[in-house]
Amino acid sequence: MLLYRTDKGAVTIQDGQAYATEGEWDDLVNDDVLADRLASVVENSVPNPALLNAIHSPLPPLVSQEIWAAGVTYFRSRTARMEESEVAGGGDFYDRVYAAKRPELFLKATPHRTVGTGQAMHLRKDSKWIVPEPELTLAVSSKGKIIGYTIGNDLSCRDLEGENPLYLPQAKTFDRCASVGPALLITRDPLPKETTISLTIRREGAKVFEESTTLANLKRSPEELVEFLFRDNSHPKGCLLMTGTGIVPPDDFSLRPGDMVEIHIEGIGRLVNTME
Template sequence: MKLYYGKDVAYLEKEGNVFSKKIDSWDELINRTGLSSYLVSDLENWQPKEDEFTVPATPPIQSQEIWASGVTYLRSKTARMAEAEEAGGGDFYDRVYDAPRPELFMKGTAARTVGEGGTVYIRKDSTWNVPEPELTLFISAEGTIEGYTIGNDMSSRSIEGENPLYLPQAKVYDNCAGLGPCIYVTDTPIPQDTTIRLEILRRDKVVFDGSIQIDQIKRKFEDLVEYLYRACSFPYGCFLMTGTGIVPPDHFSLNPDDEIRIHIDHIGTLTNAVQFCPERK
């Protein structure tokens, strides 16, 4: 099933049919253990949608935080080591890739997140900007994985590469995250042969195209969740980006007016436009 957020209404796509329901709180709807079973049992209270369904632009997040995992794929480790080598921090990424404790950091909240068709920003003070397409978990307040969505973890790689301590500035700024278009809700884990694909278009031409299967991730999703929830509580649940294994070549950087398309099997496609982040003074 696919669950979409339309502000005061939720949409549920099941077996090719779309249903709608007025809601007072998206938080209350999604933040529960056994979300899939609940939606099936509650379907009688949803109304069939007769007219054509348009995917809402609202990202599927209300009061949740978005966290992210780093260096979970071998390709990501190699890229991070190369970009940080000049600053003397390359071995940090090698060590965290093999360490029991994963790299976890807070990415943002709804205020810094855009949904399907929204515009993500690149920093003007960064010379190397890329999207990082990531399978993203939705986790309940109790720490159970209840669904999956697509995350676009925008990254200012020249800033992070200058010094690993600059990671928060490279990762967290206005419109630094894309999320959506829905939450794929299932009572079984997403298949390990699920493919993530990234396309970047410039003037309607594909300038980068890459893909990877999620079975290439080094860490178990349950282990990432366990570390995240060790000392943090999430009363509304949490979204966790699980890292990227698709890294554009070093000579590539996003430009304003580029278009980012991230497709993940079973979930759909998240499309974002690109612009410079307005300067705040």
């Protein structure tokens, strides 16, 4: 099932049918048995075809939730981080964290710094090397249970992070630095390792980059990342957790205003944003 946040309220989609879903968003995403709750909605409600229009322009699937992120969870990310920070002498840190017991975790964005599909993301003005990072994103309840999955774009300034690892907060967190959506995939089961994540970038209508990976390349399990995130760190409204990227554009590529970034994850949909 897919759960959308819309201007008409929460909407559950099952088998192409739309169902009005009662409850405030913060309450829904902190229900540890949300899959059962939505299954009951589908079983005991009449579909509302009018709500299908609402999901074409969904709101970001968060209200009070922070977005956190994990880094260097794919070998491709490890290699890219080592290359960009080699001159500054920080490359060894990324090699070590890839193999370390403790993962890299950081606060990515708050709700007011986050956009949804169809909205514009912001290219930081003091960076000259900015790339999208397509990431499976976990929806986690206040009790630390993964209740669903969505798509995330962790917009990143590679030149700032490469200059000095201590610049990570500035490289990662700024206005409209994160995009999530279009919906939450609500399921009781973990996603298959064969699940594909793909990234396409278009410039003036022409495709300038395209690549895919699968969850089989994710070094750490979602459950492991959540367990570390919740150590002595409470999330009373739940949170979203980006799980890292396995796709990195070439070193000579940087996003420009007007570029369109599309991220697709099987079973969830497409997250599409323009850059400005």
